[in-house]
Amino acid sequence: MKKIVGSLCLCSILFAANEYEANLAGHIVIPAENFINAPKDAPEFLQSTGKFLRTIRNENLGAFNANYTEEESSNTFRIPFKKQALQGHSGVKFTGDKSYWLLSDNGLGTKKNSPDSMTFIHNYEFDFQKGSYKHLKTIFFNDKDKKFPYLITLESTKSRYLTGADIDPESFQIVGKSFWVGDEFGPFLLEFDEKGTLKELFDVNLNRKPVLSPDNPSLQLSNPDILENKANIKRSKGFEAMASSKDKTKLYPMLEYAIFKDGKYENKGGKNYLRILEFDIKARKFTDKSYAYILESNAHSIGDFNMIDEEYGLIIERDDTEGTMDKACRGQETKSCFKNPAKFKRIYKVKLDDKKGVAEKIAYIDLMNINDTNKIAKKPLVNGKFVFPFFTIEDVDIVDDKHIVVANDNNFPFSSSREPYVPDDNEIILLEVEEFLKIK
DSSP states (O other): OOOEETTEEOOSOOOOOEEOOOEEEEEEEEOSOOEEOOOTTSOGGGGEEOTTTTSSOOOSTTOEETTSOOOTTOOSOEESEESEEOOOEEEEEEOSTTEEEEEEOSSSSSTTTOTTOBOEEEEEEEETTTTEEEEEEEEEOBOTTOOSOSOOTTTTSSSOBOBTTTOOEEEEEEETTEEEEEESSSOEEEEEOTTSBEEEEEEOEETTEEOOOTTOTTOOOOSSOGGGOOOOSOTTOSEEEEEEOTTSSEEEEEESSOOEETTEEOEETTEEEEEEEEEETTTTEEEEEEEEEEOSSTTOEEEEEEESSSSEEEEEEEOSOOSOGGGBOOSSOOTTSBSSOOOOEEEEEEEEETTTTEEEEEEEEETTSBBOTTOOOSSOOBTTBBOOOOSEEEEEEEOSSSEEEEEEEOTTTTOOSSSTTSOOOEEEEEEEOHHHHHOO
């Protein structure tokens, strides 16, 4: 019997994806300690970040170590800090020549600890031949026109900037003069104008049924009764990635985790699958179409999704570990080793199959196995290979028919993937993957 799930037909699907080589063609490093001033019209509250790291307000700059230890000898970054961190890149878009847009996520990771973290998107100029970068501008997201239907942190201010306690922007596309942003908390689909002002918020539905996270502000639980919980996706597992059709008529926002339905998470043969939804920009609504992306492991997550053409796209799939094998702990754990180094960091090429309703895996590149034939890596190689061992790798886009751009979300200042207990830099790499892009 065929198993029908909504518009999906997951019928004996076996993906035979082969590995293809990737060669490092460019490497840019933006230092971890990189900050930006809040806008002049922002309230004093936003002139520093991390005051609620441990829920209870603490305005003493540098009061806490990022890794929650109190050892003065620790080399981790200290919080709260002045200004806003120019970090946490969770989406990338190449817009021609040397211009790239990078989206920053909600700040420190949760609604509770990020009310003083601003949300924004940056325009950079990257010169991969020189390995250099230039920060051109930052656009701060705001709700000046009161289009966000729920209470926001800075509700009573004139500027009404949106913070990491309001939204968690994890993915985006540029269509015309609008930034379309995928949010994890609601989840929501948000349209901002070129100045960062919210134009419209779209609730999410699949087959005309709502998709709700426990953080959706429409949910109010009054009793500890699970039957009252209408959420059907995990917290912080909303829209992690979002592609667009090449003609810019459709958006394809992608959930980070499986939908909970009929007492279990959607899966095929025990492997969870994630939904890629379709949004019609002209009709301004979600369609009934979706695609299933089957994870290699239920412990994995996805990081980003962009289309190559009308049929094929790229999806980052990775485990939730960080660190390099050459610094793995051998026996007793110390502050100079990684307890559980990164193992699975891949970019899959997928084919969107309308008949089966699946994102079929065609091929992949291994981000832990990158050649550096031109000897341009700015970080040490591991067993002769350049590796991208980050906990969260959340950025991939097409540059041309031979190259893709990939970047990490350094979760500043929490992730330590190159050196134990040392906050990660932002790294942006250009990969030559011509054969990978050609395969059908």
